[in-house]
Every structure is written in structure tokens, then in C-alpha cells.
Amino acid sequence: MLEAHQLSFHFASGSPLLTNISLRLAPGEWxxxxxxxxxxxxxxxxLLAGQLTPHHGSVTIDGSPLPKRGRRPVQRLPQSPELAVNPRWRVGKILREAWTPSDTLMEAFGIEPQWLKRFPSALSGGELQRVCVLRALAPGVRYVVADEISTMLDPITQLTLWQTLKAHAERHQLGVIVISHDTALLNRLCHQQWHLAGGSLRVSSTALKAP
Known part of the structure; x- marks a missing residue:
């Protein structure tokens, strides 16, 4: 179980951004x-992925704090994949830094073998995003935070990406948080929905589907 316990975070100026945020996500739940x-x-x-430290509160997995060393069990995928990779590394090295996925999984995500020899700048945004999603699914990862990952993609690429990620998550019981402005997308994918406003969370829709 991934849990946030009364998280609060403020700007350097002291102005609050998040106040007493609590939520929980079970394995296999969206x-x-x-x-x-x-x-x-x-x-x-x-905060949930351990990339920032809350000013108050904590994030735990099965009651234990997020590990500070080694590969994180919670992986965050940003909207702009080029910001998440080393531009001087070839795509194959970027993937192998995390793990070596099977050819079957590479094919499922639509990743062409020749991409591995290219630099990130030689791939389109949709191609690089698929690489970043696959990289985040290394063994030991239990939760994924998908932060507007399909906003800039064409409809066909969006559909393929979400279908493949959902199938993999169901097979491995990964919990997934989908951050999006697209209500229709959230309705299709998620078991529960929350809306963030004024630094607080409220239930938008819950128990849409059984996990």
C-alpha cells in the first residue's frame, strides 16, 4: 500500500501549496x-515518488518510509520525456540503466530496435515517451505516477501507450496514479478520482470500477 500521511509543502517564500494531503493506493489500483x-x-x-521532501507529513509503502538509496519503488513519469533522460546517452544505454526489457515487451510498447542506437533528440516526443515509460517498469517498481504523459501525443499513440501500460500494470499488480486534465481519460482508466484545489484534495469520483 502506498500512503501519503498529511503531506504539506510550501514555496521558498513560505506560501503554502499543499496542506495536509492524505491518500492511499493499493497494488493494482488506478x-x-x-x-x-x-x-x-x-x-x-x-512527493509521492520521493523526488521532493515534504515540509510536514510522510510517504510510506506498507508502513515503511520510501528508501533513500537504490532504485525507487515509486517511479514518476513527467509530461516532457526529454527532461528525464541524459541527452548524451544513446537510447539503449538509457534503458539499460534501469533494466533490460524483453523483446516482447519492447514490441508491445512499439519500440523499434534501431531506436536503441540513436540519441534522444533523434526520436519524436511520442517515441521517447514510450521509452521512458518502459524504463520506469523495471523489476522492483511497484507504483507509477504518470504526470500528463500523453498530453502532447497524437490520439493513436495515446491509445497504444495507455493500453500497453494498463495491460502490464494489471499483469504485475502495479498501482498507477494518473495526473491529467482529461476527465474522459480518468473515467476510462481509474478506480477512484481526486481533485486538487486550494492545497487540499477532495473526492471527485470514487469506486468507478473494482481494482
């Missing part, structure tokens, strides 16, 4: 997170 731009959705995603 949670949708919506909210206006600037509401703190990405910040909350970074």
Missing part, C-alpha cells in the same frame, strides 16, 4: 488526480 494548472499536482507526484 487513481486519477485532476486540478487546475498550478494547483500542485506535479508537486504532489514528486
Amino acid at each position: 487513481l486519477g488526480l485532476s486540478g487546475d494548472s498550478g494547483a500542485g499536482k506535479s508537486t504532489l507526484g514528486k
Whole structure:
């Protein structure tokens, strides 16, 4: 179980962004997170993935704090994949840094073998996003925070990406948090939905589907 316990986070100026945020996500469950731009959705995603430290509160998995060393069991995928990779590394090295996925899984995500020899700048945004999603699914990862990962993609690429990720998550009982402005997408994918506004969470829709 991934749990946030009364998380609070504020800007350097001291102005609060998130206040007493609590949520829980079970293995295999999908949670949708919506909210206006600037509401703190990405910040909350970074807190849940251990990329930021809350000023108050904690994040735990099965009652234990997130590990501070080694590969994180919670992986966050940003909207802009080029910001998540080393531009001087070839795509094959970027993948192998995390793990070596099977040819079958590479094919499922639509990743062409020749991409592995290229640099990130030689791939389109949709191609690089697929690489980043696959990289995040290494053994030991239990939860994924997908932060607007399909916003810039064409409809066909969006559909393929979400279908493949959902199938993999179901097979391995991964919990997934989907951050998006797209209500229709959240309705299709998520078992529960939360809306972030004014630094607080409220239930938008819950128990849409059984996990």
C-alpha cells in the first residue's frame, strides 16, 4: 500500500501549496488526480515518488518510509520525456540503466530496435515517451505516477501507450496514479478520482470500477 500521511509543502517564500494531503493506493489500483494548472499536482507526484521532501507529513509503502538509496519503488513519469533522460546517452544505454526489457515487451510498447542506437533528440516526443515509460517498469517498481504523459501525443499513440501500460500494470499488480486534465481519460482508466484545489484534495469520483 502506498500512503501519503498529511503531506504539506510550501514555496521558498513560505506560501503554502499543499496542506495536509492524505491518500492511499493499493497494488493494482488506478487513481486519477485532476486540478487546475498550478494547483500542485506535479508537486504532489514528486512527493509521492520521493523526488521532493515534504515540509510536514510522510510517504510510506506498507508502513515503511520510501528508501533513500537504490532504485525507487515509486517511479514518476513527467509530461516532457526529454527532461528525464541524459541527452548524451544513446537510447539503449538509457534503458539499460534501469533494466533490460524483453523483446516482447519492447514490441508491445512499439519500440523499434534501431531506436536503441540513436540519441534522444533523434526520436519524436511520442517515441521517447514510450521509452521512458518502459524504463520506469523495471523489476522492483511497484507504483507509477504518470504526470500528463500523453498530453502532447497524437490520439493513436495515446491509445497504444495507455493500453500497453494498463495491460502490464494489471499483469504485475502495479498501482498507477494518473495526473491529467482529461476527465474522459480518468473515467476510462481509474478506480477512484481526486481533485486538487486550494492545497487540499477532495473526492471527485470514487469506486468507478473494482481494482
